[in-house]
Amino acid sequence: MALDCARQAAEAGEVPIGAVITRQGDVIAQGENRNRRDNDPTAHAEIVAMRAACALLGQDRLTDCDLWVTLEPCPMCAGAIAHARIARLYYGAADPKGGGVEHGARVFAHPQCHHRPEIFPGIGEESSARLLRDFFAIRR
Amino acid sequence: MALDCARQAAEAGEVPIGAVITRQGDVIAQGENRNRRDNDPTAHAEIVAMRAACALLGQDRLTDCDLWVTLEPCPMCAGAIAHARIARLYYGAADPKGGGVEHGARVFAHPQCHHRPEIFPGIGEESSARLLRDFFAIRR
Numbered sequence: 527m528a529l530d531c532a533r534q535a536a537e538a539g540e541v542p543i544g545a546v547i548t549r550q551g552d553v554i555a556q557g558e559n560r561n562r563r564d565n566d567p568t569a570h571a572e573i574v575a576m577r578a579a580c581a582l583l584g585q586d587r588l589t590d591c592d593l594w595v596t597l598e599p600c601p602m603c604a605g606a607i608a609h610a611r612i613a614r615l616y617y618g619a620a621d622p623k624g625g626g627v628e629h630g631a632r633v634f635a636h637p638q639c640h641h642r643p644e645i646f647p648g649i650g651e652e653s654s655a656r657l658l659r660d661f662f663a664i665r666r
Numbered sequence: 667m668a669l670d671c672a673r674q675a676a677e678a679g680e681v682p683i684g685a686v687i688t689r690q691g692d693v694i695a696q697g698e699n700r701n702r703r704d705n706d707p708t709a710h711a712e713i714v715a716m717r718a719a720c721a722l723l724g725q726d727r728l729t730d731c732d733l734w735v736t737l738e739p740c741p742m743c744a745g746a747i748a749h750a751r752i753a754r755l756y757y758g759a760a761d762p763k764g765g766g767v768e769h770g771a772r773v774f775a776h777p778q779c780h781h782r783p784e785i786f787p788g789i790g791e792e793s794s795a796r797l798l799r800d801f802f803a804i805r806r
Contacts (some may be wrong), residue, residue, distance in 0.1 A: 561726045561749075562726060564726075565720045565721060565723075565724055565725055565726050566717055566720055566721075566726055567716060567720060567726050567727065567728075567746055567749040567750040568708060568713055568716070568717060568746050568749070569726075573708055576707065576708070577706055577708060580705045580706055580707060581705060581706075583705075584705055585705055586701045586702060586704075586705045586706055586707045586709075587707065588707075600745055600749075601741050601742075601744065601745035601748075601766070601771060601773045601779075602741075602742050602743075602744075602745025602746045602748075602749060603742075603745070604741065604742075604745075605740055605741035605742025605743070605744075605745060605766065605771075606707060606708050606742045608741075608742075609701075609707040609708070609740075609742060610707040622778070623778055623780075624778065624780070625778075626741070626745065626771070626773075629778060630776045630778035630779065631741060631745075631766070631771040631772065631773045631775075631776050631778075631779070632771065633741045633766075633771045633773075635771075636770045636771050638762070638763055638764065638765075638769060638770035638771075639741075639770065639771070640763075640764070
């Protein structure tokens with residue numbers, strides 16, 4: 527489902543990244559990159575999905591929720607995941623240039639980080655990476 | 667003006683942090699923490715202000731804009747500042763526990779960070795810190 531969100535983003539001319547929030551096994555929200563459409567530098571798939579889930583639940587924490595996203599979250603999204611208290615983070619492709627989990631600022635690795643989700647990388651990695659490669663291959 | 671935003675947040679029961687965006691010397695947007703009111707873990711003062719500025723300008727970058735905020739930005743907000751291409755970051759109190767600029771993940775210090783603003787810490791530091799101390803002293 528997150529890959530489908532990523533494909534929809536590509537069709538809209540946005541960087542193809544998609545995210546889904548589940549709660550006790552049920553999908554409660556999804557998101558895709560909307561930076562250009564929404565004129566919003568914070569509108570990454572993860573944040574779009576988390577804001578939708580919070581609006582649905584009427585709370586600013588997602589303590590018993592899991593986040594599934596096609597790409598390693600950037601530092602902004604990793605920080606938002608910590609603030610939202612997401613329980614488990616599942617992601618697809620690694621992002622050596624823009625990631626903030628296993629690359630770059632490694633937001634969850636610092637002792638000051640107030641919440642660290644359980645992290646499961648490499649879920650649907652090849653499909654996630656291919657979507658991004660194909661998208662940028664056309665544009666460069 | 668950022669301190670006034672922080673005071674308004676406190677009156678609403680939110681953590682007292684305020685932010686202002688300027689462009690060529692003019693204030694174009696402001697923000698205060700709205701996490702609880704908006705049920706939004708991303709609604710920190712900086713992000714509220716940046717989203718408002720982007721909506722006003724009809725673009726997802728704030729290349730010629732400066733951000734003034736009463737507290738050292740967290741990793742989420744530092745990441746958003748990099749995405750928005752904010753030119754200059756002025757902030758008040760340091761945040762040894764939650765900061766992501768001179769503390770913790772130090773988002774701008776990593777070679778993978780794609781944009782680093784000019785950074786000016788300690789602006790109105792004592793007033794910014796006092797607001798937070800007073801707010802938490804009542805609650806703890």
